[in-house]
Amino acid sequence: MTDASAQFEGRGRPSLRVQDARTRRRNAAEKRFRAYGLVAIGVGILALFVLLASIFGNGSSAFFQTKIQLQVPLEEKALDKSGTRDPEAMKKVTTVGYGRVLKAALADLIAREGIEIDGLSKRDIDSFLSKEAPAQLRNHVLANPDLIGTTIAFEVMTNGRIDGYFKGRVSLDSAELDSNVSPAQLHLADALKDRGLLGTGFNLDFLTAPDASDQRPEAAGLGVAIIGSAYMMIVVLCLALPIGVAASIYLEEFARKNWLTDLIEVNIANLAAVPSIVFGILGLAIFINFAGLPQSAPIVGGLVLTLMTLPTIIISTRAALRAVPPSIKDAALGIGASKTQAVFHHVLPLAAPGILTGTIIGLAQALGETAPLLLIGMVAFVREYPGAPVEGFFDPASALPVQVYNWTQRADPAFVERASGAIIVLLAFLVVMNTIAIVLRRRYERRW
Amino acid sequence: MNDMRLMERSAMTNDVKISASQVQVFYGESHAIKDVNVDILDKTVTAFIGPSGCGKSTFLRCLNRMNDTIDICRVEGRITLDGEDIYDREVDPVQLRARVGMVFQKPNPFPKSIYDNVAYGPKIHGQVRSRDELDEVVEKSLRRAALWDEVKDRLSAPGTGLSGGQQQRLCIARAVATSPEVLLMDEPCSALDPIATAQVEELIDELREQFSVVIVTHSMQQAARVSQRTAFFHLGNLVEYGETGQIFTNPGDPRTESYITGRIG
Ligand SMILES: Nc1ncnc2c1ncn2[C@@H]1O[C@H](COP(=O)(O)OP(=O)(O)O)[C@@H](O)[C@H]1O
Ligand SMILES: [Mg+2]
Numbered sequence: 001m002t003d004a005s006a007q008f009e010g011r012g013r014p015s016l017r018v019q020d021a022r023t024r025r026r027n028a029a030e031k032r033f034r035a036y037g038l039v040a041i042g043v044g045i046l047a048l049f050v051l052l053a054s055i056f057g058n059g060s061s062a063f064f065q066t067k068i069q070l071q072v073p074l075e076e077k078a079l080d081k082s083g084t085r086d087p088e089a090m091k092k093v094t095t096v097g098y099g100r101v102l103k104a105a106l107a108d109l110i111a112r113e114g115i116e117i118d119g120l121s122k123r124d125i126d127s128f129l130s131k132e133a134p135a136q137l138r139n140h141v142l143a144n145p146d147l148i149g150t151t152i153a154f155e156v157m158t159n160g161r162i163d164g165y166f167k168g169r170v171s172l173d174s175a176e177l178d179s180n181v182s183p184a185q186l187h188l189a190d191a192l193k194d195r196g197l198l199g200t201g202f203n204l205d206f207l208t209a210p211d212a213s214d215q216r217p218e219a220a221g222l223g224v225a226i227i228g229s230a231y232m233m234i235v236v237l238c239l240a241l242p243i244g245v246a247a248s249i250y251l252e253e254f255a256r257k258n259w260l261t262d263l264i265e266v267n268i269a270n271l272a273a274v275p276s277i278v279f280g281i282l283g284l285a286i287f288i289n290f291a292g293l294p295q296s297a298p299i300v301g302g303l304v305l306t307l308m309t310l311p312t313i314i315i316s317t318r319a320a321l322r323a324v325p326p327s328i329k330d331a332a333l334g335i336g337a338s339k340t341q342a343v344f345h346h347v348l349p350l351a352a353p354g355i356l357t358g359t360i361i362g363l364a365q366a367l368g369e370t371a372p373l374l375l376i377g378m379v380a381f382v383r384e385y386p387g388a389p390v391e392g393f394f395d396p397a398s399a400l401p402v403q404v405y406n407w408t409q410r411a412d413p414a415f416v417e418r419a420s421g422a423i424i425v426l427l428a429f430l431v432v433m434n435t436i437a438i439v440l441r442r443r444y445e446r447r448w
Numbered sequence: 449m450n451d452m453r454l455m456e457r458s459a460m461t462n463d464v465k466i467s468a469s470q471v472q473v474f475y476g477e478s479h480a481i482k483d484v485n486v487d488i489l490d491k492t493v494t495a496f497i498g499p500s501g502c503g504k505s506t507f508l509r510c511l512n513r514m515n516d517t518i519d520i521c522r523v524e525g526r527i528t529l530d531g532e533d534i535y536d537r538e539v540d541p542v543q544l545r546a547r548v549g550m551v552f553q554k555p556n557p558f559p560k561s562i563y564d565n566v567a568y569g570p571k572i573h574g575q576v577r578s579r580d581e582l583d584e585v586v587e588k589s590l591r592r593a594a595l596w597d598e599v600k601d602r603l604s605a606p607g608t609g610l611s612g613g614q615q616q617r618l619c620i621a622r623a624v625a626t627s628p629e630v631l632l633m634d635e636p637c638s639a640l641d642p643i644a645t646a647q648v649e650e651l652i653d654e655l656r657e658q659f660s661v662v663i664v665t666h667s668m669q670q671a672a673r674v675s676q677r678t679a680f681f682h683l684g685n686l687v688e689y690g691e692t693g694q695i696f697t698n699p700g701d702p703r704t705e706s707y708i709t710g711r712i713g
Contacts, residue, residue, distance in 0.1 A: 327552065
């Protein structure tokens with residue numbers, strides 16, 4: 001008491017340069033808090049970095065593929081016995097026939113180049129190429145029947161293990177123990193590579209090709225999944241945006257505030273928190289079992305994701321509408337605009353950037369959603385591309401996140417690379433969408 | 449003799465435009481306006497004065513039914529425009545507001561071009577048939593609001609880019625563009641500097657030739673400068689209403705006198 005009062009008496013005051021105990025404690029608390037903050041941010045960044053490093057480390061190689069350059073003679077007697085060049089007739093030759101042609105071409109190449117490798121059996125040569133290669137050659141020839149009778153240069157995928165050898169997944173030691181690949185094959189691959197006949201290049205097929213079976217990871221691609229996801233996003237956008245915006249405008253601008261609207265409000269908030277798998281069960285029960293829509297179809301996936309996205313869109317739209325200053329609406333009403341005119345001419349345009357941002361974020365959520373799609377059968381193995389819109393919405397398709405899930409379930413380690421590659425693609429889409437949302441928000445933020 | 453008749457006639461043209469009787473306004477349970485009776489004359493500036501929170505804005509907003517937009521607000525009594533009850537069930541407030549325009553306390557131009565701000569009213573009411581006609585209305589309205597010379601070269605610039613005083617005059621131009629009969633102004637100068645205030649006041653005096661103007665103000669000097677008639681509100685009651693000169697020089701109610709001399713407010 002006396003101390004404190006003495007301090008405040010004129011000359012006896014301590015210098016400002018000396019911190020008193022209280023100030024020291026406050027400064028220490030502030031320093032501690034800053035340290036906590038830095039640690040928290042550091043942990044977050046570290047986790048993100050580890051995640052990205054592992055995904056890119058595993059997945060970036062999915063965009064590259066080992067291929068071999070072959071001279072393939074397309075003999076008429078083997079591939080077009082009728083000699084008519086009629087694709088219908090040529091279809092009689094199956095992939096087995098084309099496989100024989102490719103194997104012969106490879107054996108020929110080895111002989112021509114004078115490559116001698118101990119213990120290289122005929123079986124080793126036969127299984128050197130991807131099982132998908134004959135089908136690719138067949139499609140190519142059926143599309144261009146005039147090639148029959150010529151020798152074409154054709155780039156052929158190698159078997160996934162050979163590909164894995166160049167990506168560091170397979171080694172000579174592991175090949176000893178692996179029934180799917182022999183050390184002799186790897187020596188052959190090295191020899192071919194030395195001669196510049198075999199190389200690893202960019203693999204656009206990863207983005208365009210359909211999924212492939214367990215035995216041919218090298219051929220598996222995201223084509224069907226990307227189309228399926230795109231179709232679902234179209235369905236979600238076309239349904240969730242208008243419904244969500246209409247519902248929000250009604251609730252925000254027209255509905256009287258009473259217990260019923262309160263109830264609806266609570267329900268919308270709750271709906272946003274419902275686990276996504278519940279929507280999957282709902283979709284299975286309503287859209288497939290009751291409405292009889294086909295399984296695995298983007299339309300069903302889109303409908304389910306619409307239900308999931310609606311609360312997000314409604315909540316963000318209402319926030320955007322509420323953020324428009326009421327004076328703008330008053331101004332419109334004051335000169336005799338009707339409520340609808342005031343909303344559509346003035347409030348909605350000002351809220352549009354916020355609505356779009358919310359919609360894009362909702363779509364991004366929907367794009368990454370997996371659980372409900374598993375329940376409605378989008379996890380099926382689909383090799384056929386769905387048709388063009390709108391009929392294509394009813395064809396079976398896959399979806400990006402489900403494809404990731406699907407590939408992580410496969411036995412062959414080559415699918416780990418594929419799954420990580422698919423995650424990269426998914427992340428790329430999400431980053432683009434979120435960037436658009438941020439740019440929109442920045443650009444149109446509060447213009448009034 | 450002749451003089452007398454002329455004076456009578458000019459008094460005759462000052463017809464009653466809006467007549468309110470026994471108006472009560474409630475916000476939920478709270479009684480914001482109590483038993484207000486007032487006749488607002490045509491081609492006259494009427495000022496509503498009173499301490500803040502006394503219900504001036506509330507009563508003003510009754511005159512074009514802007515209170516309808518507030519859920520909890522309830523209006524009782526009878527308000528007529530040219531003898532027609534504006535709270536009649538068959539009256540569409542939207543149509544009413546085209547005839548009774550409003551200018552708000554804070555300038556609130558639409559975040560659109562100056563031209564679009566003024567053109568909006570005539571457009572939605574279908575008052576113009578061609579682009580030329582619309583151009584004409586826009587120019588006339590901006591001239592009336594004494595803004596034309598300042599903005600004629602940048603009609604497509606956003607209205608929100610104008611200065612505060614210009615924005616308020618733009619809002620006045622927007623309100624007069626629909627050619628209303630009554631113009632309600634709720635403290636139109638409270639956000640303006642003295643020079644802009646003087647411009648707007650001058651404008652109000654000119655507008656009187658065509659409209660009946662009702663202005664809410666908390667500045668007694670302003671009321672004295674621009675209005676012919678003044679109504680003094682206090683705690684939801686209309687305490688006194690009459691010729692502005694009379695109210696200021698010889699108030700009939702002690703509360704009016706206290707307010708004018710600065711003892712309440
Ligand atoms: N939207 C509203 N909801 C509830 N009460 C209101 C609302 N607007 C005004 N009031 C109340 O009505 C009374 C009169 O307000 P107002 O008309 O704005 O006064 P003034 O314009 O004279 O300052 C005040 O007590 C105010 O609290
Ligand atoms: Mg007020």
